[in-house]
Amino acid sequence: MTLHDMDLGDLPTWISAGVALAALIAVIRAASAAWRTLSLERARDEERQRSVDRAQADLVAAWPALANSDPFDPDSPVVWGVVVRNASALPIHQVSVDHLDSGVQSVRYEAIPPGDFLLVDREMYPRPEGVVPPRLPDNLPTREWTVELRFSDMAERRWHRDRRGNLVRIAPDPSES
Structure with a gap:
């Protein structure tokens, strides 16, 4: 069996798979950025609360x-x-x-x-x-x-x-x- 004998599908299928993979990578990056932002906001909220608690x-x-x-x-x-x-x-x-x-x-x-x-x-x-x-x-x-x-x-x-x-x-x- 040679490379020409294998059915690798058509070009639109490969393009669609590449776009889906890129979308998955983008979603993972966006989720990671959202998690970092959420963690940062939680830390800021906790620091604000500590400041309020310590005010007196x-x-x-x-x-x-x-x-x-x-x-x-x-x-x-x-x-x-x-x-x-x-x-x-x-x-x-x-x-x-x-x-x-x-x-x-x-x-x-x-x-x-x-x-x-x-x-x-x-x-x-x-x-x-x-x-x-x-x-x-x-x-x-x-x-x-x-x-x-x-x-x-x-x-x-x-x-x-x-x-x-x-x-x-x-x-x-x-x-x-």
Whole structure:
């Protein structure tokens, strides 16, 4: 049997088969592009939702600061305290301010309204103007601890701001309920 003896069909059949194969390739490419676009849009939607979820929490922070032991008496001794800032328009709830040194000393509050607050010796005060006292002592007290903050936003999502300022959403802690 030679090549001339074989029936390879007519030219229109071959053209039709080629067009069908090209159409199949185009459909596969289009489906692949649609899948990539869908995946990209899902990722964007998830990122937008994370931004919405973090909106209030991003405006809450705490850090060590020098303060008068009695914030209303400028002549009281200078000590280390903690500034807690809730720059959101809504209160935060189930707040735990942790001083981390050789152990953990936690101060808990049911709610902290919007504003800046000063925590000195487990007492919370509205932050007076200028956290650093006007006269710094020659022998500044040493600080060998850091601050971490845990709280719930108004949507009852739990958050943890670590000693470096990183904000992470966490699972609810039943002991803090």
